[in-house]
Amino acid sequence: MLKVDNLEFSFKDFQVLSGICFEARRGSIVSILGNNGAGKSTLLKCIARLLKPKSGAILIDGKDANSFSLRQLSKNVAYVPQRYTANRVTVYETILLGRKPHFTGLVPSSEDLEKVEMALDLFELKHLAFRYLDEISGGELQKVVIARAFVQDPKVLLLDEPINNLDLKNQIEVLKILKMLSKQKGILVVVILHDLNLAIRFSDWFVFVKDGRIFASGSKEVITAEVISRVYGIDVKVEKHGNEIFVVPEVSAI
Numbered sequence: 001m002l003k004v005d006n007l008e009f010s011f012k013d014f015q016v017l018s019g020i021c022f023e024a025r026r027g028s029i030v031s032i033l034g035n036n037g038a039g040k041s042t043l044l045k046c047i048a049r050l051l052k053p054k055s056g057a058i059l060i061d062g063k064d065a066n067s068f069s070l071r072q073l074s075k076n077v078a079y080v081p082q083r084y085t086a087n088r089v090t091v092y093e094t095i096l097l098g099r100k101p102h103f104t105g106l107v108p109s110s111e112d113l114e115k116v117e118m119a120l121d122l123f124e125l126k127h128l129a130f131r132y133l134d135e136i137s138g139g140e141l142q143k144v145v146i147a148r149a150f151v152q153d154p155k156v157l158l159l160d161e162p163i164n165n166l167d168l169k170n171q172i173e174v175l176k177i178l179k180m181l182s183k184q185k186g187i188l189v190v191v192i193l194h195d196l197n198l199a200i201r202f203s204d205w206f207v208f209v210k211d212g213r214i215f216a217s218g219s220k221e222v223i224t225a226e227v228i229s230r231v232y233g234i235d236v237k238v239e240k241h242g243n244e245i246f247v248v249p250e251v252s253a254i
C-alpha cells in the first residue's frame with residue numbers, strides 16, 4: 001500500500017534523509033524506531049507531504065502521492081503530529097474537522113456525526129466533548145488529535161509518538177485501537193515509538209532509522225541486541241519470556 005522509494009530530504013544544505021526505501025502492507029502496523037534526531041519525524045512529514053523531498057517518490061496504492069489533490073490526499077493519509085497546540089475549539093468540533101475531506105455539502109452528514117460519536121466512545125472522550133482544547137490535559141488532547149485522524153477514515157495513518165503523554169492504561173488503549181484499525185479496517189498504521197517493548201508487542205514490522213538512513217528493517221527477527229545497541233548506542237539484552245521478547249538495557253552498577 002505504501003512504497004517509499006529512494007527518498008532524500010535536506011533542510012537547506014543539511015542532509016537529513018538519504019536513500020530511504022521501504023514498503024508497507026495494508027492492515028499492518030509499522031514502527032519507525034531510532035535515536036533522537038535520526039530523521040524519523042522528517043520521514044513521516046515527507047510521507048504526509050508536509051515536507052517536500054529533494055528526490056525520490058512516495059507511492060500510495062501504486063499512485064504517486066504528489067499527484068493527489070489535497071482533498072484526495074486527506075482521504076488517503078492522516079497525520080498525527082508530535083506536538084499539537086491547544087486552541088479555543090471544542091473537542092467535538094476538533095474531531096468533526098477530521099471529517100472535512102468527506103463533507104459533501106455545507107453541513108456534516110449523519111454519517112459524519114455518527115463517526116464523531118463513535119470516536120468519542122472509542123477514545124473515551126464523551127465526557128469532554130464540549131470542553132475547549134485548552135481546558136483538557138495533555139494526554140486527553142493527544143487522544144483527541146488521534147480521534148480526529150481516526151474519523152478521517154484514511155488508508156494510511158501516520159502517528160508521531162502518539163503515546164508520549166499518555167499514562168500506561170491509555171498507552172495500551174490507544175495501541176489496541178491502532179491494532180484494531182489495522183486488523184479490522186485494513187488501515188496501514190505507521191507509527192514512531194520510543195518504547196521498544198510496546199513497539200515489539202504491537203507492531204508487525206520495524207524500520208530502524210540511524211543518521212537519516214535505514215539501518216535495518218524487518219519483522220520481529222530484526223530485533224537483536226546488536227541492531228538495538230548500534231542504533232541507540234547503548235548495550236542491551238534481548239530476553240525471551242514465553243513467546244514474547246523484551247529489550248532490557250544493560251545498566252552498569254553506579
Ligand SMILES: Nc1ncnc2c1ncn2[C@@H]1O[C@H](COP(=O)(O)OP(=O)(O)OP(=O)(O)O)[C@@H](O)[C@H]1O
Nearest residue numbers: 011014016034035036037038039040041042043082
Ligand atoms: N526545521 C528544521 N530545520 C533544520 N533542521 C531541522 C528542522 N527540523 C528538524 N531538523 C533536524 O533534522 C534532524 C532530524 O530531525 P527529526 O525531527 O526528523 O528527528 P527524529 O528522529 O524525529 O527525532 P526525535 O526522536 O528527537 O523526535 C535533526 O538533526 C534535527 O535537528
